Amino acid sequence: MDNASAMSGDLDIEEFRRVAHQTADWIADYLRDVERYPVLPRVTPGQVRRSLPAAPPVTAESLDQMIDDIDRLILPATTHWNSPGFLAYFASTGSAPGIVGEMLTAALNVNAMLWRTGPAATELEVVVLDWLRQMVGLPEPLFGVINDTASSSTLYALAAARDALAADIHRRGMAGRDDLPRLRVYASAEAHSSVDKAAIVLGFGKAGICHVATDDDLRMDPNALRRAIEEDLAAGVIPCAVIATVGTTSTASIDPVPAIAELCAELGLWLHVDAAYAGAAAVAPEFRPIFDGVKRADSIVVNPHKWLFTPMDCSVLWTRRRDALRNAFAIVPEYLRTAESAGPDTVDLMDYGVSLGRRFRALKLWLIIRSFGVTGLAARIREHCRLATELGRWVQQSSGFELLAPVSLGVVCMRAHPAGLDDEQRLDALNEKVLTQINEDGQFFLSHTRVRGRYAIRVAFGNLRTSEVHVRSLCDALSAALVPLAAM
Numbered sequence: 001m002d003n004a005s006a007m008s009g010d011l012d013i014e015e016f017r018r019v020a021h022q023t024a025d026w027i028a029d030y031l032r033d034v035e036r037y038p039v040l041p042r043v044t045p046g047q048v049r050r051s052l053p054a055a056p057p058v059t060a061e062s063l064d065q066m067i068d069d070i071d072r073l074i075l076p077a078t079t080h081w082n083s084p085g086f087l088a089y090f091a092s093t094g095s096a097p098g099i100v101g102e103m104l105t106a107a108l109n110v111n112a113m114l115w116r117t118g119p120a121a122t123e124l125e126v127v128v129l130d131w132l133r134q135m136v137g138l139p140e141p142l143f144g145v146i147n148d149t150a151s152s153s154t155l156y157a158l159a160a161a162r163d164a165l166a167a168d169i170h171r172r173g174m175a176g177r178d179d180l181p182r183l184r185v186y187a188s189a190e191a192h193s194s195v196d197k198a199a200i201v202l203g204f205g206k207a208g209i210c211h212v213a214t215d216d217d218l219r220m221d222p223n224a225l226r227r228a229i230e231e232d233l234a235a236g237v238i239p240c241a242v243i244a245t246v247g248t249t250s251t252a253s254i255d256p257v258p259a260i261a262e263l264c265a266e267l268g269l270w271l272h273v274d275a276a277y278a279g280a281a282a283v284a285p286e287f288r289p290i291f292d293g294v295k296r297a298d299s300i301v302v303n304p305h306k307w308l309f310t311p312m313d314c315s316v317l318w319t320r321r322r323d324a325l326r327n328a329f330a331i332v333p334e335y336l337r338t339a340e341s342a343g344p345d346t347v348d349l350m351d352y353g354v355s356l357g358r359r360f361r362a363l364k365l366w367l368i369i370r371s372f373g374v375t376g377l378a379a380r381i382r383e384h385c386r387l388a389t390e391l392g393r394w395v396q397q398s399s400g401f402e403l404l405a406p407v408s409l410g411v412v413c414m415r416a417h418p419a420g421l422d423d424e425q426r427l428d429a430l431n432e433k434v435l436t437q438i439n440e441d442g443q444f445f446l447s448h449t450r451v452r453g454r455y456a457i458r459v460a461f462g463n464l465r466t467s468e469v470h471v472r473s474l475c476d477a478l479s480a481a482l483v484p485l486a487a488m
């Protein structure tokens with residue numbers, strides 16, 4: 001063992017090399033064989049905990065033993081997000097360049113809180129986010145940072161919107177103020193729950209969020225938005241921000257951003273666009289229209305960890321109001337002051353969110369964009385949308401299933417609806433059983449939602465390895481699950 005390792009208690013460097021090679025082999029085998037595992041593991045809550053020692057080891061154990069334990073205890077209890085059969089929620093694929101990026105990020109172990117503590121990490125983040133801006137066709141100037149999740153990105157955007165109100169909230173806060181009326185943010189009834197969470201955390205409360213009605217295609221109704229804002233203004237409520245969703249969680253519906261942006265400009269409201277899932281689609285030129293009007297937004301969130309094959313976690317927050325975002329979060333105590341902070345080329349990432357510490361997340365995104373190329377990424381996204389259209393066509397042509405919403409990008413919301421069964425409660429129960437049956441079978445993991453109150457089986461394409469073959473076997477699995485259940 002080399003001297004430094006012996007003193008630190010860490011692995012000898014040659015032993016590390018051996019284990020790291022072995023781990024690389026393990027990862028390659030796992031990715032090659034991922035379809036062998038049931039996508040949703042066959043475990044019950046508490047099972048993993050009970051299989052693990054309740055107390056930590058007193059003396060050192062070998063990494064070989066731990067890798068055995070990963071095979072024995074962890075793999076069988078893992079939900080395989082990397083499986084092509086993962087069609088639930090929104091996919092998150094750990095692509096090869098993304099995994100290599102994570103390995104290197106761990107090795108470099110940079111905390112890019114200040115430019116000084118991670119010059120390459122900081123500047124790569126600036127450059128990669130500008131690449132991504134160009135890839136989705138958004139104009140300059142747009143300042144971007146990478147956060148862990150869209151929930152954080154939206155929270156930070158709304159914090160900036162709140163502080164940008166002329167209400168001196170940054171200094172005086174909101175509690176105990178007779179002079180501060182209720183503040184409100186507006187999002188469609190289909191908006192993601194992270195908007196509600198942000199509203200609660202920021203002190204708007206649940207009452208401070210207005211869920212605006214949607215049209216027949218589950219898109220925010222801009223007339224209803226205008227009415228809600230006007231009623232609030234008449235009642236003395238202060239409108240703070242509007243959140244438009246480009247690609248809602250249930251059905252990937254797309255709010256009419258041009259009309260919403262127009263209204264926000266007229267009333268001087270902050271517009272935040274939640275494109276956490278669908279934003280990636282704008283990389284393919286034919287899907288660029290989903291971003292119509294988005295260039296007018298004050299802030300935009302897009303998650304590469306959803307549909308750009310980036311391992312968890314990576315959420316991009318862009319803003320046209322860099323100063324507002326910075327003003328909301330920049331607090332520089334003496335111990336974090338640096339000589340270069342005031343320079344025009346310096347970005348201190350800690351100034352743009354809650355966390356001081358910052359992972360080097362730009363590295364994996366850099367490797368992914370370079371490894372796939374823009375056209376390669378666009379081709380994958382295009383293929384996922386094609387697979388969704390194909391499944392949608394099958395649903396429409398099948399006698400036992402129906403669509404509950406138009407197919408949008410990679411998302412298909414459907415239900416089993418056998419002829420002669422029209423009772424809504426029984427249909428809900430039947431569809432729950434179909435979904436359970438498919439998920440227990442192990443080849444696929446689908447999730448559900450409700451569309452206009454009806455229980456919907458939801459299929460979302462987005463996994464890098466999902467192909468036409470999987471769509472065909474999913475159709476077979478759906479039909480096979482329905483036949484015995486419909487007869488009951």
Ligand SMILES: Cc1ncc(COP(=O)(O)O)c(C=O)c1O
Nearest residue numbers: 149150151192194248249274276
């Ligand atoms: C439209 C939308 N916004 C936000 C989120 C939250 O994403 P995150 O898990 O990155 O916080 C989701 C999650 O699926 C989503 O669908």
